[in-house]
Amino acid sequence: MDSSNAGQLERTPSEKADVKSDSSLRLPTPPARSAFKSVLLVLTMTLGMIVNTSGSTSITIALPTIGKEFHLQENELQWLVSAYPLSSGCLLLVFGRVADLYGRKKVFLCGSLFLAVFTLACSFQHDVISLDIIRGIQGIGSAALVPASLGILADAFPPSRARSLAFATFSAGAPLGGVVGTIVGGILTQYTAHVLFLAKTWRAPFYLLTGLTVLCFVGGLMSIDPDVPSCEPDKRIDWLGALSVTAGLVLIVFVLSQGELAPKKWATPYIIALLILGVLLLILFVLWQQYLEKVQNDPNAVHSVLTPPPLIQPSLWKRGEGKLAAMMIIGFVNWASFLAWIVWVQLYYQNYLQLSVIQSVVRFLPMVVSGLLCNTFVGIMAARVPVICLTAIGTGATAGACLLFALINPHASYWAFAFPASVISVMGADFVFSTGTLFIAKVVRSYEQSVAGALFLTMNQLGTALGVATTTVVFNRVDLHRHGRDGIVSYKAAQWACFSFGVLGTLLSLLFFRGVGAAGVREPIDKPETPNANEERSMTYSNQDIKSEK
Structure with a gap:
């Protein structure tokens, strides 16, 4: 390999040993599948991610409605948001390990059914404590479903442009689920009680999510390849x-x-x-x-x-010369910034400005268009744009959205602060999640895909819980000591806390990913490579390295 290639990261002896041990434990190549089945597989995994993220965001738009029904204050609503990502985030590693050992298809299908049952159960609760508990149990299903999805995609698509597109589409499910959960959840919260007479307004989004989760189960049955037994000699947990x-x-x-x-x-x-x-x-x-x-x-x-x-090897954090650990932390702080931003913007619109649910939803619509464009860009350009560009721009954009709301003038036009914030806020979630999943799939061993993906998702989920918890502390402290000042100062203070998380992510991106090439891999244009060459390619970081290997 040409040593003059820019962005090349030399592998340590331990990383070279990893490649050899990876080949001894590599699972058999899955059978060829039709284009339709491949598309269905990607869509099913993406729908699973949409359901996972919507489970957090669909309830945030309904927080004021739930608060009015149960007579709660803002600080008493936090566990409705935090219980789900907390239980999910804490158990992702366990289920990632179970999926790698005993079958990703089994874990995906069982997780889908479990999630569907307890999502439906949420809609029947009549007090906030029982709802908090069921929300926590609901997250267990998500903890099983999502890491299995990452392992399934990594197995189904070898390093290629197809893998970049598959992971970019899957990653789009995270921010898209956040936006769709907000918009669809808001519409259902506003109108179902008056139009469909189903139940009290905040319950209807849970019915929708239950149906989508059942679709995940059916799609998984049809599209996921049969499980191949793990080659690891010790299958204990x-x-x-x-x-x-x-x-x-x-x-x-x-x-x-x-x-x-x-x-x-x-x-x-x-x-x-x-x-x-x-x-x-x-x-x-x-x-x-x-x-x-x-x-x-x-x-x-x-x-x-x-x-x-x-459960997870400490040496895993050292993959990619320690840059895998940096990506994990960037995902953590970025998700803390993004999800906390969504929570406080919702409360600002509905509790401070006294807007209706639908008026709040309309103000989030730019996020849908922006999110789709961002993920399309990553899917096409993942093999050409360096990691540092995507992560630094993404985290910086999310921080910028928080800054706009930290400086917002409540009497200004929507187009002055809220509109540009809605456009750029989702860039961090899109760019960091897509790039992160591609980078991690590239630097870890084939039999670690689910557990490594689970670790990244754990950091994101815990970032959500910590971000909401930390900004709630800031909001409460400022609100307690504002002494008759306008309540906007409390909302601004919470957004300053969100901004600090985003800035930290940007600084980490600039510090750790200088000189690192793209996370994606170009589509091969020559003869199929040997298994050893594929292993070497999966450990390579830059586009120039890939060209020189060819």
């Missing part, structure tokens, strides 16, 4: 690690959300105790994973029933 990381994350997010509501706020004894316990559990998880990986890699170590393979 690290349940101790799964328990520690799940409990730790739940406790920390609980503390962030309840610290302002506790009797003595952050000085409340149980808040302090739960925070310490949560941090200790996460430290224990990291140390335990390091120990398990060391045991698994040492041929002279004594293996026992207590030493299964780690």
Whole structure:
């Protein structure tokens, strides 16, 4: 390979060893499928992502309506948003590991059915506590469905332009689900009680999401290739690690959300105790994973029933010379910025400006067009545009949307602040998610696709929970001390917190991805490559490297 190629990242000896070990554990090539079945597969996986994201955003547009029905304040609505991504985010790693070991199709189908059942159950709740609980259980189905989708796509499409298009389409489901959940959820929330007489207004979006989830199940039955048994010799799951990381994350997010509501706020004894316990559990998880990986890699170590393979190998964070870890953190802070922005803009429109649900929905319509254009661009240009351009521009655009609302003049025209913010806000979600999934699929081993994708999704989901929790703390603090000033200062303060997350993502992009080429891969134009060449290609980062390999 020509060493003069720009953007080339030399692989370390451990990464070269990864390629060899990858080939020994690589699954058999799936059978050829028709173009129709390939399209149906991509659409089914994309619909699963739309359902996953809509599960978070469709309820945000209905928060004021739910608050009025249950007589709740803004700070009491947070768990309706956070419970779903929290349970989903905490269990993605477990289900990613299960999917890699026991079959991605099985996990996808079971997750679809579970999600459909509990999405429907949400619509029958009559108090906010039971709704919070069911929302948390609902997220378990999403945790099974989404990482399996990533592994299915990675297996079905080898590195090529087809893979770039497939992942870009799938990734479009995240922001598109956010926008569609907002718009369709808003329309149903506004009109179903008056037109269809189904139920109280906020319940109707759950009926729609139930139907879409059932479609995912049917599409999966028709389009997903039969599962191929895993070639890994040890198929045990690290349940101790799964328990520690799940409990730790739940406790920390609980503390962030309840610290302002506790009797003595952050000085409340149980808040302090739960925070310490949560941090200790996460430290224990990291140390335990390091120990398990060391045991698994040492041929002279004594293996026992207590030493299964780690839930996620700590060395996974070092893939791509550590840039995989940087991509994970960028996804975390970007999603914290984007979803928190959506939540506070909804509340600003409906609670501060006193707009109807439909008037609020109309103001989000530019996000639909912008999101579709962004993902079309990524699908076409993923093999040509460097990673740094997509991630830095995306996170910077989302930060810009937050900044516009942090500086907004409530008396100004919609076109002055809100319209440009709606156009650029979705760019971060589109560019970062699409580029991130492509980059991760490119630098990890074939048998790690689901768990690596699950880790990226975990960071995004936890970013959502942390972003909403943190901005709620900021909103409450400012609102408590505004002393008769206009309530707009509280909403602006929350948006400044959202802005800080977006700026951090931009800085990380500029710092870690300089000189890295494109995440996508050009369509081969010559003879099919040998398996070894395919393995080498999957570990290559730049377009120039790909050309030189040809």
